[in-house]
Amino acid sequence: xxxxxxxxxxxxxxxxxxxxxxxxxxxxxxxxxxxxxxxxxxxxxxxxxxxxxxxxxxxxxxxxxxxxxxxxxxxxxxxxxxxxxxxxxxxxxxxxxxxxxxxxxxxxxxxxxxxxxxxxxxxxxxxxxxxxxxxxxxxxxxxxxxxxxxxxxxxxxxxxxxxxxxxxxxxxxxxxxxxxxxxxxxxxxxxxxxxxxxxxxxxxxxxxxxxxxxxxxxxxxxxxxxxxxxxxxxxxxxxxxxxxx
Amino acid sequence: xxxxxxxxxxxxxxxxxxxxxxxxxxxxxxxxxxxxxxxxxxxxxxxxxxxxxxxxxxxxxxxxxxxxxxxxxxxxxxxxxxxxxxxxxxxxxxxxxxxxxxxxxxxxxxxxxxxxxxxxxxxxxxxxxxxxxxxxxxxxxxxxxxxxxxxxxxxxxxxxxxxxxxxxxxxxxxxxxxxxxxxxxxxxxxxxxxxxxxxxxxxxxxxxxxxxxxxxxxxxxxxxxxxxxxxxxxxxxxxxxxxxx
DNA sequence: CGCCCATTTGAAAAATTTCAAACGTAGTGG
DNA sequence: CCACTACGTTTGAAATTTTTCAAATGGGCG
Numbered sequence: 059x060x061x062x063x064x065x066x067x068x069x070x071x072x073x074x075x076x077x078x079x080x081x082x083x084x085x086x087x088x089x090x091x092x093x094x095x096x097x098x099x100x101x102x103x104x105x106x107x108x109x110x111x112x113x114x115x116x117x118x119x120x121x122x123x124x125x126x127x128x129x130x131x132x133x134x135x136x137x138x139x140x141x142x143x144x145x146x147x148x149x150x151x152x153x154x155x156x157x158x159x160x161x162x163x164x165x166x167x168x169x170x171x172x173x174x175x176x177x178x179x180x181x182x183x184x185x186x187x188x189x190x191x192x193x194x195x196x197x198x199x200x201x202x203x204x205x206x207x208x209x210x211x212x213x214x215x216x217x218x219x220x221x222x223x224x225x226x227x228x229x230x231x232x233x234x235x236x237x238x239x240x241x242x243x244x245x246x247x248x249x250x251x252x253x254x255x256x257x258x259x260x261x262x263x264x265x266x267x268x269x270x271x272x273x274x275x276x277x278x279x280x281x282x283x284x285x286x287x288x289x290x291x292x293x294x295x296x297x298x299x300x301x302x303x
Numbered sequence: 304x305x306x307x308x309x310x311x312x313x314x315x316x317x318x319x320x321x322x323x324x325x326x327x328x329x330x331x332x333x334x335x336x337x338x339x340x341x342x343x344x345x346x347x348x349x350x351x352x353x354x355x356x357x358x359x360x361x362x363x364x365x366x367x368x369x370x371x372x373x374x375x376x377x378x379x380x381x382x383x384x385x386x387x388x389x390x391x392x393x394x395x396x397x398x399x400x401x402x403x404x405x406x407x408x409x410x411x412x413x414x415x416x417x418x419x420x421x422x423x424x425x426x427x428x429x430x431x432x433x434x435x436x437x438x439x440x441x442x443x444x445x446x447x448x449x450x451x452x453x454x455x456x457x458x459x460x461x462x463x464x465x466x467x468x469x470x471x472x473x474x475x476x477x478x479x480x481x482x483x484x485x486x487x488x489x490x491x492x493x494x495x496x497x498x499x500x501x502x503x504x505x506x507x508x509x510x511x512x513x514x515x516x517x518x519x520x521x522x523x524x525x526x527x528x529x530x531x532x533x534x535x536x537x538x539x540x541x542x543x544x545x546x547x548x
Numbered sequence: 549c550g551c552c553c554a555t556t557t558g559a560a561a562a563a564t565t566t567c568a569a570a571c572g573t574a575g576t577g578g
Numbered sequence: 579c580c581a582c583t584a585c586g587t588t589t590g591a592a593a594t595t596t597t598t599c600a601a602a603t604g605g606g607c608g
Binding site for chain 2: 107125127128131132133135147150151152153155156175178179182183185186189190192193194195197199202203204206207208209248249250290297302
């Protein structure tokens with residue numbers, strides 16, 4: 059198990075983005091054993107039904123949670139960027155109810171449950187911050203449910219782009235209404251509950267309306283306000299410091 | 304603030320359904336101050352955007368989480384029965400990103416954040432169990448996303464009935480493939496992302512297929528296996544003891 | 549260059565919504 | 579006890595959204 063100190067610094071930064079850690083807490087996090095695991099696109103970090111013994115901290119790349127149904131149907135449940143922990147819930151749920159796959163080449167830092175449990179027992183404030191991470195996740199799920207249930211295809215996709223831009227901006231991966239967007243139309247379709255054909259048509263409409271374009275796997279948002287309006291976006295659910303009320 | 308010892312016993316029972324509490328932990332829970340709040344149908348426990356100072360433990364009745372959009376559109380995010388804590392996440396997220404309303408007459412036990420925070424700091428194992436409750440919630444959200452994105456209206460409704468039956472059965476509120484079902488067609492529509500008209504037609508189809516009927520606000524499941532198949536149901540996501548792998 | 553994969557386009561089919569009206573039932577007040 | 583009302587459910591027909599199927603186009607890479 060090779061040490062991966064940079065990965066743990068990333069976790070510290072992430073947790074400190076909403077709170078303050080004591081020196082003692084920071085040291086305890088740095089003492090966590092972490093091994094790095096590299097994934098190629100399409101490869102799984104964990105599979106549905108597994109009982110993992112680690113949690114994965116995404117250090118680099120994009121990953122996604124998903125569930126498979128009959129006849130090749132796939133639902134993507136969330137997308138993840140550096141700093142996210144897409145299987146943190148396995149710490150207390152045991153069996154995974156979904157898979158986690160790599161969308162781009164990914165680097166994960168694996169931290170054993172055992173050590174995380176010792177850490178959270180010794181430092182209740184760190185436990186609260188990790189708990190909080192899973193609660194933000196749940197807030198995003200709630201918002202996706204709302205998007206899928208009560209937004210048009212157009213609004214749903216606009217909403218997803220707003221979310222992915224803001225989440226990347228919040229961790230310094232984006233600025234100027236431009237951000238990496240490695241998703242294929244298949245991924246967009248499986249995330250929004252639509253077909254790739256329809257995604258293609260809706261993206262064309264978004265382009266025709268001069269809201270967005272793509273350029274070398276980057277999303278360029280040309281009219282943030284109108285995209286925001288089309289999405290009926292309310293950033294509260296992301297629980298970002300910059301939008302705190 | 305009137306004491307509500309029975310309510311706290313319900314919480315203890317709920318937490319002990321997945322784990323074991325020490326006598327000391329049980330005593331600490333019993334010492335929590337809790338006041339009872341009664342709601343009539345349609346009334347809100349908390350509203351979207353609030354920063355509540357308590358968490359509500361549902362002691363009696365049905366409640367639901369929801370979000371409102373423009374033009375009267377409503378999305379129901381989850382349903383709750385006795386033992387559930389639909390705003391527990393406010394303990395660490397501060398601002399609510401949804402409302403919690405009463406579907407039937409409800410009794411909630413309100414527990415101040417302050418006392419919950421002291422409890423979870425002093426007893427990491429209790430913290431882990433409360434954390435776990437929010438993680439099961441998130442698992443249900445993931446499954447709803449999957450249902451809305453990749454299941455037909457028919458399958459979606461079948462799935463919801465399977466879930467609501469099993470969750471009630473797990474806490475002793477249902478048995479024999481029969482359970483309370485106070486939802487109106489409007490609620491089903493807003494939960495599944497469909498219209499009431501379509502809900503009416505799909506319920507008719509489910510009745511015509513002899514899968515279910517209703518009788519005095521009770522759901523009667525006549526063919527559990529076929530309902531289960533129609534829903535492509537996999538109970539893993541509920542993380543119930545009885546289905547543990 | 550040729551191949552693979554993703555995207556685009558068109559036309560027809562299916563699922564779901566919209567609008568409008570009718571129906572049923574339970575509760576309220578005269 | 580009946581009439582009235584409010585609310586929820588059902589039904590029909592037309593409109594809309596989205597899917598399905600099939601084929602064409604485009605771009606990147608070995």
